Amino acid sequence: MKRLLQIEFIKLFSYTGFWVPAMFWIVLYILSLFIITQININFPGLDSSTFFKFPTLWNTTTWIASWFNLLLAIITMIFICNEFSYRTFRQHVIDGLLRIELFKAKLFLLIVFAIAGFVLVIISTLILGIFYNNSETWSMIFENIHLPFVYFIQAVAYMAFAMMLALLIKNIALSILTFILYFFPFEPIVRNFFPEQILSFFPMKVISNLTPAPDIFQASNSAQFQTTINGQVVNSSSQIPD
Numbered sequence: 728m729k730r731l732l733q734i735e736f737i738k739l740f741s742y743t744g745f746w747v748p749a750m751f752w753i754v755l756y757i758l759s760l761f762i763i764t765q766i767n768i769n770f771p772g773l774d775s776s777t778f779f780k781f782p783t784l785w786n787t788t789t790w791i792a793s794w795f796n797l798l799l800a801i802i803t804m805i806f807i808c809n810e811f812s813y814r815t816f817r818q819h820v821i822d823g824l825l826r827i828e829l830f831k832a833k834l835f836l837l838i839v840f841a842i843a844g845f846v847l848v849i850i851s852t853l854i855l856g857i858f859y860n861n862s863e864t865w866s867m868i869f870e871n872i873h874l875p876f877v878y879f880i881q882a883v884a885y886m887a888f889a890m891m892l893a894l895l896i897k898n899i900a901l902s903i904l905t906f907i908l909y910f911f912p913f914e915p916i917v918r919n920f921f922p923e924q925i926l927s928f929f930p931m932k933v934i935s936n937l938t939p940a941p942d943i944f945q946a947s948n949s950a951q952f953q954t955t956i957n958g959q960v961v962n963s964s965s966q967i968p969d
Contacts, residue, residue, distance in 0.1 A: 731832035732839070738815070739836075745806055752798040753847065759791055760851060764859075778941055779859035782870035786941040788852045789878040792844060793938040796882050797910070799840055800889035804902040807833060807893035833890060841882040848875045874938070881937040888930060 739745050764779060778787045810816045819829055852875070856868065889906055896902045914931045926932055 728831070728835055731828060732835055734819075735832050735836045739806070742806070742809075744809065745802065748798060748802050748805070752795055752802070755798070756792055756795050756847065757851065759795075760788070760855065763787075763791070764855070776859065779855050781856055781860055781868045783941050784852055784856055784859070785871035785874040786939075788848050788855070789874045789938045790940050792848050792878055793881055793935070796844075796885040799844065799882055800885045800906060801903055803837060803840070803886045803889040804893040804906065805899055806836075807890055808897060808899040808902055811897040812899075834887075837883055837886040837890065840886060841879050844882045845875055845879040848878055877937050881934055884930075884934045884937075888934070 767776075777783050816829060820826065860868075889902070892905055893902045896905060910931055914929055918926055918929055918932065
C-alpha cells in the first residue's frame with residue numbers, strides 16, 4: 728500500500744490541475760463558515776447562536792462540509808480521467824503493476840482525501856468552539872463527536888461514486904456532467920415514481936442523508952423575525968403560513 732500511495736502522491740505533487748481545485752475546496756469551506764458566523768437570525772423559538780455551540784456545532788460543520796463533497800468528487804474525476812487521457816494507466820501496466828493494484832491505489836487515495844476532509848472538519852469545529860462556547864462541559868463537547876466520522880464515510884461514498892463514473896466514461900467533461908445530472912435532476916425525478924419504501928435505496932439519497940441539517944428550528948406559526956449581518960438588518964417578516 729505504501730508503494731502505491733507513493734506513486735500516486737508523486738503524480739499529485741506535480742499536477743496543478745489537482746492542487747488548484749483542492750485549495751478552492753478548502754478556501755470555500757472556511758469562507759462559508761466565516762460568512763455563516765456573521766449572520767444572526769432573530770426568530771422566536773430559534774437562536775442562531777445555537778449553530779455554533781456544542782453539541783450542535785458538530786452537526787453544523789459536518790453539514791456545511793458535506794456540500795463541498797461535490798468538489799471532492801469532481802477532483803476525483805479529474806484526476807482519474809487524466810490517467811486515461813495521458814495513458815498513465817497503460818504505462819503502469821507496462822511497468823508491471825496489476826490492474827487491481829491500480830484500482831487499490833486510487834481507492835487508498837480517496838481515503839486519504841476523506842481523511843483530509845475529516846481533519847479539516849475537526850479543526851474548524853474546535854476553533855469555532857473556542858470562540859463561541861464558554862461553559863460547556865466535556866460531555867457536551869464530545870456528545871456528537873461521531874458526526875465527523877459519518878462525514879468521512881459520506882466523503883468516501885461520494886468519491887467512490889465519482890470514481891466509478893470516471894472509470895466507466897474516461898472523459899473529464901462527460902464524467903462531471905453525468906455526475907451533476909444524476910445528482911440533480913435525474914435521481915430526484917426518478918424517485919418520484921417509486922414508493923417511499925424504495926427511496927432509501929437510491930445512492931444519492933442515502934449518501935446525502937448521512938449529514939442532515941442542524942435540527943434547531945422550533946418556530947411558532949405566527950412570529951416576527953429579523954436577519955442581521957454584522958449588526959445590519961437585511962430581512963424581516965411577520966407571518967409564517969400554516
